[in-house]
Amino acid sequence: MSLIIQKFGGTSVATPEARKSVRHKIEEAVERGDTVVVTVSAMGRNGAPYATDTLLGLADNDKDPIMKSNMDLLMSCGEIISAVTLAEELKKDGYETTVLTGGQAGIITNDDFGDARIIDFRPENMKKYIKEGKLVIVTGFQGMTEDGRVTTLGRGGSDTSASALGVALDADMVEIYTDVEGIMTADPGVVPDARILDFVTYDEVCNLATQGAKVIHPRAVELAKTKNIPLRVASTFSDARGTIIKERDDSMRERLITGITALSGIVQLYIKNEVGDQKRFSELLVDIADEGISLDFINICPREAVFTVKEEDSDRAQEIIRESGFPYSVVGDCCKVSEVGANIQGVPGVMAKIMTALTKEGIEVLQTSDSYTTIWCLIRNKDKDKAVRTLHALFKEEENKTEG
Numbered sequence: 001m002s003l004i005i006q007k008f009g010g011t012s013v014a015t016p017e018a019r020k021s022v023r024h025k026i027e028e029a030v031e032r033g034d035t036v037v038v039t040v041s042a043m044g045r046n047g048a049p050y051a052t053d054t055l056l057g058l059a060d061n062d063k064d065p066i067m068k069s070n071m072d073l074l075m076s077c078g079e080i081i082s083a084v085t086l087a088e089e090l091k092k093d094g095y096e097t098t099v100l101t102g103g104q105a106g107i108i109t110n111d112d113f114g115d116a117r118i119i120d121f122r123p124e125n126m127k128k129y130i131k132e133g134k135l136v137i138v139t140g141f142q143g144m145t146e147d148g149r150v151t152t153l154g155r156g157g158s159d160t161s162a163s164a165l166g167v168a169l170d171a172d173m174v175e176i177y178t179d180v181e182g183i184m185t186a187d188p189g190v191v192p193d194a195r196i197l198d199f200v201t202y203d204e205v206c207n208l209a210t211q212g213a214k215v216i217h218p219r220a221v222e223l224a225k226t227k228n229i230p231l232r233v234a235s236t237f238s239d240a241r242g243t244i245i246k247e248r249d250d251s252m253r254e255r256l257i258t259g260i261t262a263l264s265g266i267v268q269l270y271i272k273n274e275v276g277d278q279k280r281f282s283e284l285l286v287d288i289a290d291e292g293i294s295l296d297f298i299n300i301c302p303r304e305a306v307f308t309v310k311e312e313d314s315d316r317a318q319e320i321i322r323e324s325g326f327p328y329s330v331v332g333d334c335c336k337v338s339e340v341g342a343n344i345q346g347v348p349g350v351m352a353k354i355m356t357a358l359t360k361e362g363i364e365v366l367q368t369s370d371s372y373t374t375i376w377c378l379i380r381n382k383d384k385d386k387a388v389r390t391l392h393a394l395f396k397e398e399e400n401k402t403e404g
Helices: 016-031 052-058 068-075 077-092 124-131 157-169 202-210 218-226 278-290 311-324 350-360 381-403
Strands: 003-008 035-040 097-100 107-109 118-121 135-139 142-144 150-152 173-178 199-201 231-235 243-246 259-272 296-301 304-310 328-340 365-370 374-380
Touching (some): 003 157, 016 035, 035 077, 052 068, 052 077, 068 077, 068 150, 077 097, 077 135, 097 124, 118 157, 124 135, 157 218, 199 202, 202 218, 202 243, 202 259, 202 328, 218 231, 259 311, 278 311, 296 365, 311 328, 328 381, 350 365, 350 374
Parallel strands (some): 035 135, 097 135, 107 142, 173 231
Antiparallel strands (some): 107 118, 259 328, 296 304, 328 374
């Protein structure tokens, strides 16, 4: 018998028909003999009556913004509605259910309202109800401060809730159910022959998620990794196996690139340091950091530096550079294309293949960077889709050669 955490996203609980599929997934696991703990998101997406963004709109007031603590209390209502509604439907199916808020389930956070971080797990309440044979349903996306105030965990917070419950209960598996059948090699809207991955590593999926792939929140993955709890991303509305996220093993050995994703809204800044005054250069970087502006694609030499910032930070970054007196140039409307794969470390020629393929397609590469699992290419946004398709085709061909 296994202990399974099942998380169901907003589209999975949005309608009675969708919740019927949710109940089927729960019943399947129970019939296998598993102990199941369920966590749910708010119903639907923006525009739906109880979706988080809809609730936010109820208190939207630019002249007198609502207190962050009150906003968290308001936003927590969506998950409570979902949990109670599902619990009542499961009762009709013969299940004895208990609904707990995130705080009641023992998720303790700091008081950074709107984007709280989990600082402790106190699962005694959950364990008591599980021991009594109850089907426990926990509201996702939320926790509680030490002094009992409701907090929310930021975007993707229900994924984080699921992993937190898994860690707190030493679960055997965390299952993330959504409206897609798994994690794909690329965005199928851009790459029609993108395929669902059977397995990915924790590190690979974190890189994919932070670089634009809308798969699972990185915090959820990082939490599960702390106890080596596998995650499964699958569809509520399909019997497809989905994608398993776990530590690297032999099942992933032959795959060079796991997935390709792209992130827009990037500006490249090139600064000349003609006198080579590194002290002034260092002071400039400190001034930028003091404004809370994060730099990426950083290359610094004695007489020049090039880096990128998010589009929304570009004007302020340029203002700081102008005030410093350094001459600079700007390339706007850029995109970062990421090639993610746990096996690229130490493999010669990967960057050469990427550059050759992109150059052949007339795509200018403005900058590159790499880590042990990822290669990044900065290009112009107009070339984004072409670059993703080109690189996906390249590594699909490489994989076919390996398999052949």
